[in-house]
Amino acid sequence: MAFVSSGYNPAKPMENRISDIGPRFFKEFLPPVLEKNYGKWVSHEILEPGLLVHEAESGDKVYTVRVGSARLVSTEYIREACAIAKQYCDGYLRWTTRNNIEFMTPSLETAKALKADLNSRKFDKGSFKFPVGGTGASVSNIVHTQGWVHCHTPATDASGTVKIIMDELFDDFTNMRMPAIVRVAVACCLNMCGACHCSDVAVVGYHRKPPLIDHEYLDNLCEIPLAIASCPTGALKPGKTDLPDGRKVNTILVNNERCMYCGNCYTMCPAMPLASGEGDGIVLMVGGKVSNRISMPKFSKVVVAYIPNEPPRWPTLTKMVKHIVEVYAANAQKYERLGEWAERIGWEKFFELCDLEFTHHCIDDFRDPAYYTWRQSTQFKFTKHIEA
Amino acid sequence: MAFVSSGYNPAKPMENRISDIGPRFFKEFLPPVLEKNYGKWVSHEILEPGLLVHEAESGDKVYTVRVGSARLVSTEYIREACAIAKQYCDGYLRWTTRNNIEFMTPSLETAKALKADLNSRKFDKGSFKFPVGGTGASVSNIVHTQGWVHCHTPATDASGTVKIIMDELFDDFTNMRMPAIVRVAVACCLNMCGACHCSDVAVVGYHRKPPLIDHEYLDNLCEIPLAIASCPTGALKPGKTDLPDGRKVNTILVNNERCMYCGNCYTMCPAMPLASGEGDGIVLMVGGKVSNRISMPKFSKVVVAYIPNEPPRWPTLTKMVKHIVEVYAANAQKYERLGEWAERIGWEKFFELCDLEFTHHCIDDFRDPAYYTWRQSTQFKFTKHIEA
Amino acid sequence: MAKHPTPLLDQLESGPWPSFVSDLKHAAEVRHKNPKGIELQIPEDVIDDLLGLLEMSYTDGTTHWKHGGIVGVFGYGGGVIGRYCDQPERFPGVAHFHTVRVAQPSGLFYKADYMEELCDLWDFRGSGLTNMHGSTGDIIWLGTTTPQLEEIFYELTHKHNQDLGGSGSNLRTPACCIGMSRCEFACIDAQHMCHTLTNEYQDMLHRPQFPYKFKFKFDGCPNGCVASIARSDFSVIGTWKDDIKIDQAAVKAYVGGEIPSNGGAHAGRDWGKFDIQKEVIDLCPTKCMSYEGGKLSIDTKNCYRCMHCINVMPKALRVGDERGASILVGAKAPILDGAQMSSLLVPFIPAEDPYDEIKEVIENIWDWWMEEGKNRERLGETLKRLGFQKVLEVTGIPPMAQHVKEPRTNPYIFWKEDEVPGGWSRDINEYRKLHQR
């Protein structure tokens, strides 16, 4: 179709240029009851899963209905959400920091009707469009990343793994039977754009093969010294190699033994891809948290070093995640986050209760701090691992 | 006086040589009641400070009287202890792992007489020779090192600092009013032969000036590459210098900014002394422990980065140690070791209660693990430090 | 009929969770039907080809996006992520498939009308696919071609009063929790602060001048609903200094079971009768609370302000009145040296518009980091390399025990030359007078 100009003049890019105006001012977009009571809220309550009420000093109340969403959404989907907002909420809506959508209204009646309406909307193959839930001691939506949909470094997909995990944990999205909130995150490579590193359950894609060198093009595509310097383990050095056609070229040589497949070199140099259908997969980390509630924030810990990529529905992954969440739900105390529970019972007990194999991969060997994760004590519990 | 040969023939060192026979077998030296009940003890009790009873399955009992000792002792002193052992204990005695001496007897009466006798023995200037104590929730004897008495790397004395600290804490050696055992250690340099690194109170001598280079002799005395390699911070490099007499010599150059005064280079090369009357002094560390009781073993932490050497009686040092021990005694709970207490209340509270200044020196900046000692949380207590 | 068969992706249409595959297929259909008769500026097949390419990834287990690609809008060093697929012949619709990061409003509130305007623009000039929202916080528009980038920017700024977000070695789009808009716990105006500082530092956001990326995030309280402590180089978190306000009658109502604990968050299971001792007093991390004779007391000077008691009894307990922020610095993901959470730098700082005290801290840190930071070194890594002491020096903040969880366990202490009498220069001959060789 024909190119339609916006008015932009490529010959004079600075003509009429507007820049540095930033985002829209948020108060334009606040529902009136929120604007009126801004900073004057006094309490809240979750009336039902996915339905919150907040009460202000003025006595005003606002009811919020929260729904799950895939995050990777089309304008069609957004338009439908907007239409709902117009129908029930004077045309206001928001997203949460975990990709849920929130609809707010000052009327409980409206909220209830809204909830019913939202839960009734489905895609043609039957999945919910706007499942209500994600509040309180539930498994909320998954914070995640691009995966095979848009990124160049993933070792797994994000949208797909999110879909299958949420399918598996769906009841716990719409329900609040967990001991505490359960935050799941997916990142498709060690860059961890999903900030998995502090999640109750973190699903991280990663490579397990050293980079493959495209010797023929490397010297053209990359700054060899920069790529070499980027390797945190010093696994790279400059070298020369003979191409099949007899040409001798400058290239980079990889000491495979020292490579930890982090992909840093690939970020600097496209001639060093790591992706491999047979090598790539997922590392499962659990027990992180962000809030300062009771215990200080915690990093997630590696409990399953490798789960193969099994698209489209990653059965091993979903089974493991589900199992860990169930064991946690059955054993932890009220208010206890997954990591707090594991620390209370001891990680050896966690592995036993969750029936996980403890492999050498779970032992830290990255730099000096590794030492502090080993056990400098005779305090431990006897578990079946010791019989082994 | 005339040389008296033992029988050793320097011309034939292997003649009649006996070697590799190891230490004496300990059972030769066990008091009969211990030998008889070896491995069959069932319980113990501390009857009075310094006086223990142990009971065996057989019903036998042994009474132990424990006394403090300077560790740096003469044969005269040892002979006196032996004489006491002969008088009261059938000629048996032992030392503890913390330099105390123990006298054992199956009779309570003997033990009491022994205790009185021991406490009555004094050096001519009035100090006790064999003060009874060091049991239970007391301040026991100080594990320590050589200091200026014998070592080449000390930054303080050991025997002297031990003497003045034990003088100051003497009442708590003979008394059991502490919340838990209090273990003090002294090491005269960062080699920490006293294993201070896990003590309730650790007094560590250290240098604060980079090595002084004896350029004139360095190349003769040292292997330059070895000395350079020994520096953990990479502060050293090879170089040349002009001597006052015009000669040009190979030497080592110090990057003073990178030096942390650890003395490793001096261990490798005598031409790089660190000792300095004005620079050297003491770093005070607290809160370590070794036992696995309740909490896992802990390292001691730096709470006073520098206390000057003030021989002969180090008044600042003794005052600080005494003060910390007193604040601990007044605030900790029964069974709580110093480090457990500090962790329970938070180190910010510890500094406040103990009236210690928190300086930049107390913040870890040694290698990657330093990060884990910073505070990744909004959890903290407001103390007077924040007003500052 | 779909352009490319997607037997694997089709399996992601079942199950209860919203299926992005169903959504994409539906969107592709609408795009083909084009009921509004839009003059599509990028290939009509863009979504079909995306699905086809993705199916290929699902088949061979690898991505089919090529490495990077430097595209953008004039004068900005960020806001667009270039992307090209490695199978352009088979999937020409996604041969170019660049991302546009649109700066989101603080708190992610929208008017439907405005959202729809944006959708119109994106259907017209892009794929119509989005992420609501990117992990940093932006509205992410997935998939357009290079020629459209300037057009989109022009329309955004001229028609929608809307700028791009960040990428590259820039300040990244700041983000915040919902804060005062709807949360009773907010100790600071996270949304306003986020908006104000975003505007204040537009230049840093659009023009790369840092060693690497830099992120601000603002949490209204220590619950951390925007996870600032985990994912921002500069984390501002609301807190308070004085007593937690206690409504003793409401406490009694909780004890009596009249109000559900934790705002009803645990209603999905029968946890038994509320037990204030077990559920609050014993779980307080500092054990600074007591409940005796029907009265709850808190020993403020030992409180960590962890929020637990307030979270459990939000109708009885309120955050204090002397409010401000804690600032923590240095969080980042694992690449290269391992993940970091932010470390406490300023225990308490006033946080009122115009936030001058906070800006001062930011600018001191930037000046130093721009000077000392290596290429691709996040603030947290600079801190680790040069020591926490350094950031105290450059911000003029005195060292406090609050800066550490525990003091150092090694005695490898650096001294400044002027802290040690006599300094570093010594005379070997003087030394030898007392110490023979």
Added chain:
Amino acid sequence: MAKHPTPLLDQLESGPWPSFVSDLKHAAEVRHKNPKGIELQIPEDVIDDLLGLLEMSYTDGTTHWKHGGIVGVFGYGGGVIGRYCDQPERFPGVAHFHTVRVAQPSGLFYKADYMEELCDLWDFRGSGLTNMHGSTGDIIWLGTTTPQLEEIFYELTHKHNQDLGGSGSNLRTPACCIGMSRCEFACIDAQHMCHTLTNEYQDMLHRPQFPYKFKFKFDGCPNGCVASIARSDFSVIGTWKDDIKIDQAAVKAYVGGEIPSNGGAHAGRDWGKFDIQKEVIDLCPTKCMSYEGGKLSIDTKNCYRCMHCINVMPKALRVGDERGASILVGAKAPILDGAQMSSLLVPFIPAEDPYDEIKEVIENIWDWWMEEGKNRERLGETLKRLGFQKVLEVTGIPPMAQHVKEPRTNPYIFWKEDEVPGGWSRDINEYRKLHQR
């Protein structure tokens, strides 16, 4: 009259704690008087000169001992520390002042007669000054001259059936707690094991063949009275597997206040009536105990065997019957890379004479460390450098969750080539078939 005035040291004669200065002065006097008419083999003034030299250190704040000095006895690579003073003209008595390390018996028990024999030898051939004992455990004899070293060794071995201890890059003199000789908590025969292994490895003790020093220590139980976890490369600590034995009647007696808590260790202060809940149950680190209806129960599978409850009620609780040892490895002082405590390697191992299982672990570790350890690298440092996994491999111990306090937080996991299908070798042309450049 003292040879050298010592006004500073004299101030260490006051105060209650045994004064080493008084002792030394007295010993110097006796040495001059020489009542037994000993043919002194080293200078009569040795103690006077030591006091003089020490006074000099007290005055200028530095040591006056020169750096090292390699002396020793023929065929041994350790057992003697050479020492020369840097003021030999002023203090000729300590011009040479070498240390002899005499191997102590396990548990530091002595017969007075034997001790006196040793004193005789040391008065005759040395300064008469000692450390009882050195930090590693040896009897330390402080101060003799080079020519006396072989004589002392000859007399020790020929007359006293007594060997030297360790120094240098050797196995160092092993040490243990008092253990079964007098302690009801001993789970292993620490003294016997210490003696047996010391003799087994005499060659390692006397002849340097390691990268650096190596220390064994043996604690009978987790109380750790010889601090093995803090100061030995190889720490053996007694433990048990089965139930703690409970004498319920004695528990009641504690609860009733009839028996003092913790063996009377807290008698110096009035801590109030014994409260089993507060003092035992609540302090149990795993909360695996309960006291209900006058009965104490322990959930063994959750017990950490921390000893606390047993320590508090030694007459009511006893360690279990299935006894053995935990082995931990790698402790060391801070030089060079920071201090380490030992890390758990073998959670549970039988520990019966002849200790074959334990020897196997030791020897596997040595073989590996002698191969891989760098010069002056302690075992703990090798572990840190090469990873804990390595020591599991060489000892054939399967990885267990017990090895860690927590699993790794970084996903920087190394794989062995044979663990990953297809291994490392790949073909770029195959790759390019699916991924265009």
